[in-house]
Amino acid sequence: MERAMEQLNRLTRSLRRARTVELPDDNETAVYTLMPMVMADQHRSVSELLSNSKFDVNYAFGRVKRSLLHIAANCGSVECLVLLLKKGANPNYQDISGCTPLHLAARNGQKKCMSKLLEYSADVNICNNEGLTAIHWLAVNGRTELLHDLVQHVSNVDVEDAMGQTALHVACQNGHKTTVQCLLDSGADINRPNVSGATPLYFACSHGQRDTAQILLMRGAKYLPDKNGITPLDLCVQGGYGETCEVLIQYHPRLFQTIIQMTQNEDLRENMPLELLWHSLDEWLVLIATELMKNKRDSANITSILLKQKGPDHQDATPTPSFATAGTESTKELSTDTGDSKTYEVAGKQEACADCQDVISMTANRLSAVIQAFYMCCSCQMPQGMTSPRFIEFVCKHDDVLKCFVNRNPKIIFDHFHFLLECPELMSRFMHIIKAQPFKDRCEWFYEHLHSGQPDSDMVHRPVNENDILLVHRDSIFRSSCEVVSKANCAKLKQGIAVRFHGEEGMGQGVVREWFDILSSEIVNPDYALFTQSADGTTFQPNSNSSVNPDHLNYFRFAGQILGLALNHRQLVNIYFTRSFYKHILGIPVNYQDVASIDPEYAKNLQWILDNDISDLGLELTFSVETDVFGAMEEVPLKPGGASILVTQENKAEYVQLVTELRMTRAIQPQINAFLQGFHMFIPPSLIQLFDEYELELLLSGMPEIDVNDWLKNTEYTSGYERGDQVIQWFWDVVEELTQEERVLLLQFVTGSSRVPHGGFAHIMGGSGLQNFTIAAVPYTANLLPTSSTCINMLKLPEYPSKEILKDRLLVALHCGSYGYTMA
Numbered sequence: 001m002e003r004a005m006e007q008l009n010r011l012t013r014s015l016r017r018a019r020t021v022e023l024p025d026d027n028e029t030a031v032y033t034l035m036p037m038v039m040a041d042q043h044r045s046v047s048e049l050l051s052n053s054k055f056d057v058n059y060a061f062g063r064v065k066r067s068l069l070h071i072a073a074n075c076g077s078v079e080c081l082v083l084l085l086k087k088g089a090n091p092n093y094q095d096i097s098g099c100t101p102l103h104l105a106a107r108n109g110q111k112k113c114m115s116k117l118l119e120y121s122a123d124v125n126i127c128n129n130e131g132l133t134a135i136h137w138l139a140v141n142g143r144t145e146l147l148h149d150l151v152q153h154v155s156n157v158d159v160e161d162a163m164g165q166t167a168l169h170v171a172c173q174n175g176h177k178t179t180v181q182c183l184l185d186s187g188a189d190i191n192r193p194n195v196s197g198a199t200p201l202y203f204a205c206s207h208g209q210r211d212t213a214q215i216l217l218m219r220g221a222k223y224l225p226d227k228n229g230i231t232p233l234d235l236c237v238q239g240g241y242g243e244t245c246e247v248l249i250q251y252h253p254r255l256f257q258t259i260i261q262m263t264q265n266e267d268l269r270e271n272m273p274l275e276l277l278w279h280s281l282d283e284w285l286v287l288i289a290t291e292l293m294k295n296k297r298d299s300a301n302i303t304s305i306l307l308k309q310k311g312p313d314h315q316d317a318t319p320t321p322s323f324a325t326a327g328t329e330s331t332k333e334l335s336t337d338t339g340d341s342k343t344y345e346v347a348g349k350q351e352a353c354a355d356c357q358d359v360i361s362m363t364a365n366r367l368s369a370v371i372q373a374f375y376m377c378c379s380c381q382m383p384q385g386m387t388s389p390r391f392i393e394f395v396c397k398h399d400d401v402l403k404c405f406v407n408r409n410p411k412i413i414f415d416h417f418h419f420l421l422e423c424p425e426l427m428s429r430f431m432h433i434i435k436a437q438p439f440k441d442r443c444e445w446f447y448e449h450l451h452s453g454q455p456d457s458d459m460v461h462r463p464v465n466e467n468d469i470l471l472v473h474r475d476s477i478f479r480s481s482c483e484v485v486s487k488a489n490c491a492k493l494k495q496g497i498a499v500r501f502h503g504e505e506g507m508g509q510g511v512v513r514e515w516f517d518i519l520s521s522e523i524v525n526p527d528y529a530l531f532t533q534s535a536d537g538t539t540f541q542p543n544s545n546s547s548v549n550p551d552h553l554n555y556f557r558f559a560g561q562i563l564g565l566a567l568n569h570r571q572l573v574n575i576y577f578t579r580s581f582y583k584h585i586l587g588i589p590v591n592y593q594d595v596a597s598i599d600p601e602y603a604k605n606l607q608w609i610l611d612n613d614i615s616d617l618g619l620e621l622t623f624s625v626e627t628d629v630f631g632a633m634e635e636v637p638l639k640p641g642g643a644s645i646l647v648t649q650e651n652k653a654e655y656v657q658l659v660t661e662l663r664m665t666r667a668i669q670p671q672i673n674a675f676l677q678g679f680h681m682f683i684p685p686s687l688i689q690l691f692d693e694y695e696l697e698l699l700l701s702g703m704p705e706i707d708v709n710d711w712l713k714n715t716e717y718t719s720g721y722e723r724g725d726q727v728i729q730w731f732w733d734v735v736e737e738l739t740q741e742e743r744v745l746l747l748q749f750v751t752g753s754s755r756v757p758h759g760g761f762a763h764i765m766g767g768s769g770l771q772n773f774t775i776a777a778v779p780y781t782a783n784l785l786p787t788s789s790t791c792i793n794m795l796k797l798p799e800y801p802s803k804e805i806l807k808d809r810l811l812v813a814l815h816c817g818s819y820g821y822t823m824a
Contacts, residue, residue, distance in 0.1 A: 023053040031061045031068065038068050038084075041077035050087060057089045066095040073101035073117065076110040081117070091122040098128030106134040106150070109143050114150065124153045131161030139167035139183065142176030151186045164194035165203075172200040172216065175209040180216070190221050197227035205232035205248070208241030217251040237262050274377060281370050285398040288360065292404060364405040368416035371402075375419040387423045395426050406430065410437050414445045421449055421686045434690060436815075439741065442690045443699070450568065450687055451494075469498045469507070472515070478522040481515070482558040485565075490681050494568055516566050520573035523559045530555055530671075534578050534597040537763075541578045541598055542671040553674040560678025563700060568682045572702040579748075580664045582693035584672045587685060590664040592656045593790055598663070606656050614649055621647035623655060625662065638662060694748045698741070706743045706756060708735055711773065714761035720777035721797070728775065730803040734810060745814040750788045750795045764793055785813040 023030040030053065037046050050057070058067050069089040072081035081101075085091065094100055102122040105113040114134075118124070124134050135154055138147045151157060158166045168188040171179040180200075184190060191199050198206075201221045204213040213232075225231045233255055236245045249255050378388035395402065405412050413420065413434055420427045420434075427434075434442065470488065473480040480502075485493070499515045500507050524531045524540045529549045531540040546552040566573050580594035592610070596603035623642030624635050637643055638658040647655045665672070691699065712732055721728055735743065747756070750773065751764060761773060771793045778784070780798040786809060787796045800806040 023049045023055055025054070027056055027059045028061060030055045031059055034068060035071060038071050038077055038080045039075050041072075041075070041080050043077075043079035043083050046080055047083055050083075057084050057087045058093060060093070060095070064096045067093055067101075069093070069101045070095060070099075070104055073105040073110060073113045074108060076105075076108065076113055078110075078112040078116060081113050085116065085120045091117050091120050092126060094126070094128070098126075098130075100126050100128075100134075102126075102134050103128060103132070103137060106143070106146065107137040107141070109141065109146060111146055111149075114146060118150075118153060124150060125155055125159065127159070127161070131159075131163075133159050133167075135159070135167045136161060136165075136170060139171040139176065139179055140174060142171070142174065142179050144176070144178040144182050147179060147182050151182065154186075157183060157186050157188050158192055160194070164196075166192055166194075166200075168192070168200045169194060169198075169203050172204040172209060172212045173207050175204075175207070175212050177211050177215060180212050184215075184219055190216060190219055191224065193224070193226075197225070199224050202226060202232050202235070205235045205241070205244055206239070208236065208239055208244050210241070210243045210247055213244055214247045217247065223248070223252050223255075233258060233262075277370065278374055278377075281367065281374060282394070282398075284363065284367055285401050288363075288404075289398065289401045292401065360404065360408060364409060364412060365416070368405060368412045372416045372418060379422075387425065391419070392423070392425060395429070399429060403430070403433070406433050411441075413437070414441060414448075418449065421684075424686065427686070427689070431689075435692065439691075439695055439698075442695075446687055446690055447570075450683070468492050468496075469500050470515075471500050471502055473502045474504075477515075477518055478525070478528065478555075481519060481562075482555065485558060485561055486554075493565060494682060497565065497569060512569075513571065516562070516571045517574050519562050520566075520575040523562065524575055528552075528555060530559060531577075532598075535600050539576045539578045539597065541581055542668040542675070544667040544671075546671055553670060556671050556674035557678040560675040561681060562678075564679040564682030567699060573700055576697065576701055579693050582696045584665070585676065585679065586689055586691065586693060586696060588693065590660055592660045594664055595660055596790060602663075606660070609652055610656060614647070614652060619647065621655065623647065623658065625659060636662065694745060697748075698744065706740065706747065707760065708732075708743070710756075710760045710762075711735070714764075714772050716772045716774045718774055718776045718794075721775055727777075727797065727799055727806065730800070730806050731775065731797060731810075733803060734807045737807070742811070742814060746810075749814055751790055751793045783809075785809050787813070 023033060034046060034049065034055070037049075049055075057069070060067055067089060069081065069084045069091065070093075071077070072084060091102065092100055100122065102114065102117045102124065103126075104110075105117060127133050133154075135147060135150060135157065136159075138144075138150065158168075160166055166188065168180065168183045168190070169192075171183060191201075193199050199221070201213060201216045201223070202225075204216060223232060233245065233248055235241075236248065237259065245259060249259065374394070375388075375391050378391040382388050406417075410433065413430065414437075417430070420430055468488070470481070470484045472484060497512055498507060499511050501511070522528070524533075529543050529546050530552060532543045533539075534541050542556070546556070549555065563573060565571075578594070578597040580590045580597060583590050583594070592603060592606040595606060623638040623645040625638065627634055627636045635643060638655070639645070645651075688696070712735075717723060717725075717728065735746070738746065756764070762770075764771060764773060774792065774794045776794055776796050778787075778796045778798045780800055784798045786798065788794060789796070797806075798809070800809065
């Protein structure tokens with residue numbers, strides 16, 4: 001009965017205290033019960049558990065063989081530390097690395113724990129396996145107050161570690177001024193060399209510690225080289241520590257002549273510390289590249305092993321899952337179903353591959369940040385606008401690893417690879433990855449760098465002062481705006497815009513929006529002859545005959561400024577241009593399909609030439625065209641000597657491209673150049689190239705609303721499709737599920753324009769006039785993508801076997817954004 005009551009009381013106490021009330025008899029188990037209590041300094045609980053226990057308070061546990069006293073000293077649990085000392089814990093017990101509780105308390109600055117350990121006769125002179133004593137730890141971390149208390153117990157303040165370094169050496173190296181003074185006041189040898197002959201002054205200069213060097217020199221430190229003849233001045237010059245050099249010359253004027261001679265040495269490398277960092281960066285990337293290559297070979301070996309293991313009895317079995325997708329399950333099956341040692345080799349290689357990927361995950365961001373720093377340092381050594389050949393060589397060398405970083409975490413480009421925006425030769429290597437990122441992320445990166453270096457501005461209409469207000473006349477808004485913008489300071493316009501109409505009091509965001517809206521309409525006003533309406537009736541193209549207006553190039557430059565300003569300040573313009581003109585802004589070459597916007601019939605003819613064999617047709621085309629130049633027909637060569645070069649089946653693609661460039665680019669080159677001159681005043685070419693022509697249209701003019709019901713109502717079907725077919729039903733279900741942005745991409749993909757004309761889909765124009773949106777059937781083959789013919793607004797939709805496959809293939813086609821992709 002008594003025993004039962006005791007057990008009941010013990011149970012009650014345990015439940016009330018939410019812990020055990022008795023320690024296990026086994027020391028190993030008991031120590032892990034006590035350890036969290038010691039770390040939390042729960043001394044009452046520890047005391048109660050120890051009171052009725054035979055636990056050995058000096059029991060060493062874990063990999064480093066520390067006692068609970070080590071844990072208390074390390075965590076600053078002073079009450080538990082005192083309790084353990086009273087219970088007989090050894091204050092001088094050393095763990096596997098030779099550290100005592102006093103070492104740990106000193107390292108972490110646990111003042112109360114240090115005091116109690118000293119009361120219980122902790123030996124301050126004990127060295128760990130590296131020769132470090134408690135005062136070394138205090139000196140490393142600059143804990144001067146604790147050093148004052150400890151140094152009176154030290155028998156030898158110049159005790160050396162394994163490298164012959166005293167506490168004074170490390171305090172000087174780390175720049176702890178008061179710690180250095182404390183050690184010197186306690187009798188530390190100011191000129192004591194370590195094993196390589198380096199004195200405390202040498203250590204201070206090696207890390208550019210001006211203040212500690214000055215203290216040493218004031219106290220009479222000698223200017224001594226190490227055993228290799230390297231002096232403190234050598235270290236200062238190599239490290240670029242100018243202030244420390246000044247201190248040395250102040251106390252040793254004779255060194256001035258030496259430093260003059262050193263600066264004339266062409267082999268002098270002042271940036272030695274940074275060079276060591278760049279070398280380390282290079283080694284890391286080489287190491288990762290080696291591991292990636294090794295894992296690539298291992299993956300091939302794994303496949304080979306699996307194929308060999310699969311005997312004839314398994315031929316009808318379920319295929320082994322791909323290692324790219326199977327993961328743990330396939331490995332588990334291998335390890336249980338076979339006894340072959342190669343199975344464990346496969347699992348081991350998989351684990352090694354995973355380890356490599358973990359290393360990349362852990363280091364990619366840090367290494368990428370160092371790469372950006374490397375670029376900045378390289379750029380400082382080059383004329384403005386030039387990319388360092390050294391940095392280009394570096395990126396080319398590590399191309400595979402950098403792309404691996406980006407493929408695993410594309411955000412690295414936006415977070416760290418800012419150098420791409422300033423290096424066109426490097427941007428091209430990563431452009432396909434950048435453009436694969438979400439439009440939203442690229443927009444954020446675009447505006448982040450567009451506005452970098454500018455003062456924050458919360459309202460675009462707030463001017464710096466009254467003189468910065470753009471005062472324009474409403475009755476001559478185009479000409480007056482052109483005049484005031486041309487005279488305005490571009491830097492101030494980038495920061496903010498303030499507009500006031502002459503004779504009106506209104507100002508603010510609404511006025512700015514109205515100004516952009518009116519100007520966007522005026523830019524395409526036929527009276528100025530700058531732009532002509534394209535064949536689709538909704539978009540505009542630069543007018544090749546704009547020279548009828550004597551000021552046309554100035555006006556084109558102004559139009560570029562307005563669109564650049566609008567994009568800079570996120571103001572939408574009420575105007576849409578042809579796809580080819582957006583390409584000109586982006587620096588993307590035009591193609592024959594773009595001709596349809598100005599001459600649909602001619603675009604059809606170019607398409608026919610490409611689609612048919614012209615060998616025996618007798619066309620007698622040459623690489624020249626006849627052009628009307630002010631009423632007179634002139635023959636214009638498409639290339640040097642083009643009039644005598646026949647167009648053949650072999651060179652017809654070149655002919656089509658050259659004639660396209662003549663119609664779409666050369667004919668309006670002066671207008672394009674003038675427009676871009678104004679546009680680039682506010683939008684750098686390196687930034688705008690983050691987008692394609694469809695996305696640029698969305699940035700400038702916004703996303704139009706698309707009525708899916710109107711779209712469906714005005715769609716035709718051909719080549720075997722009918723409205724009631726299952727594939728067609730799936731298609732419209734998918735369109736309903738698309739985001740507004742994706743619907744715009746679909747419209748652009750099929751018609752070449754993101755905008756529905758006034759009156760809806762019934763008024764969409766094709767190459768020969770009104771042409772409804774059309775869906776044509778195409779036989780299905782695996783991975784086939786939808787394609788389109790923009791001249792006739794036709795979507796060529798394969799007969800997909802399921803809605804899921806249809807949606808997947810359609811989205812791939814839309815995000816590829818090219819008519820050239822048919823398989824993926």
